[in-house]
Amino acid sequence: MPGPRNLSDFRGQRREVQEGGRTVITEPGRIIIRDPGGQEYVRHNEMDRFQYGARDIQTQVVGGETRTVVIRPDGSQIITVIGRDGELLRRIRRDDRGREIIIIDNSYRDPRAIGGFYVDLPPPVVRMPYNRYIVDSEEASPDVIYETMMAPPVDRIQRRYTLDEIRYSPNVRQLMPSIDVNTINFATGSWEIPPDQAAKLQAIADGLNRAIQANPREVFLIEGHTDAVGSDTDNLSLSDRRAESAATLLTQQFGVPAENLTSQGYGKQYLKEQTDGPSAINRRVTVRNITPLLNGGQAALPPPPPGVAPPR
Template structure:
């Protein structure tokens, strides 16, 4: 862990610029990933403004916010990942909300609902019969909670072996990978948390075991995953697909990290792009449903190797199951049978 305090997000984060019509064009399977793969390609396109006492930095695909204390956090639009293999993409406006409907070749749909400020509200899978499963509901707020997205909990008491709490993918056999991807919280979850609370509250995320994908690391300043490293993610993808087949409502958070070299703004952008690269690859190469994955970058906040110098170990990605955090620890519900409406 880094010795710097985590960002305490108490006000909404500005949305990245909305995707253009061209950016929402479906991508056919097999099409190469486009766009730059190194950070220096974006630095010259950044735009910095002052909003409500905070510094807001806009760059292609990302918005980075620096609060008055100097802490920073990042946000991006995940719709890019849903273009792959889509048959059609439609955008509708309804009561101030934006509904982006991705139609897949089999006729099923993924519906992403966002608020006027760009914040994700709900993500829904709708089958060809019209039955819906809510994958993510980001509208929940605890009436007793004070502030915004940051939740401060005491450190959990870890009663399992540490190597089963933070699992090294390089050393773990497939059965341990799968067991970790369906493992329960290490302590009782006291309430439901919104996705934003999970993203921005490390003490909430620590309730769930995680897997360090140390089979892949990144070159300095890059989020590109080479073919030789991509193949090493097969066992993780197999575990994710198996877990999602077991419970179609599972949600997994892919977290990106950097070493301590460079400035906070660069590292936040870089880590967020690394997490998104892994999520994209999981869908495009291994068929993991895009709607069951979400990603977030944390820059250099959580160093695995405590050094301020270059560190390949710190340029990494982590994955953890967050379903129990989103549903308050409720038991997984099976998908409804044909002809039966799901719970809403």
């Protein structure tokens, strides 16, 4: 069995280049980009999570788009379409009878959107108690966790947002309530979730499965956050890997469909406790429903009944 994975194993494998004024740092499994203003963000390929337990995986490139089909033992398929620039265009679940559910459709572009993926919105106006806007999973009942996962936006959603706009625009994400999980104790520099810590995700998994069973189109963002100790690059990589570990565990141990989850690390950018020192409160995973952001605030449509083709 391999030993614990640790960030120190990757530092020596990082490569840094300059591209068009940006600094691009590559390491195994991650690309970290630092823009001219010093802001950093991290990207990774989520396909590894979808391949768990797959019977077959097929990939083809058509017209510059990469289409990957993960075929599961029950005959269902998860279809992921990636554009020329590496951006996710569509994620579709097709059952064994050929019925399709579109989970994410990023092919839509709002005509008011300006290039890039950062959306400059004012902070949302929150008219609900703080402890119901940002819920502490350790103190919340299963019903409160589920209600938070299914809660409506706290403020008006102006349009549909792409997944990258949601990932990299904090005031867009903050339109949705969230659940903080800061009870998982990761070893320093590691993203492995020890077996004795895994049970702490049970209530989150139950809420996710309940929500997805009610509507298979729901999409949840698993966010990773660190405290302020260490470099920006280390913390971005570490938080992104921890978020992915949580998403992977939710699927492999608790049966949450991988395609209904996406993950992103934010390092020390959004501290909950304003301190430069070690902080367990800041070392957390956050879960939020981003479905209303993807569909512009419209109610998510239920799956079509048997024998009825979904809308295209």
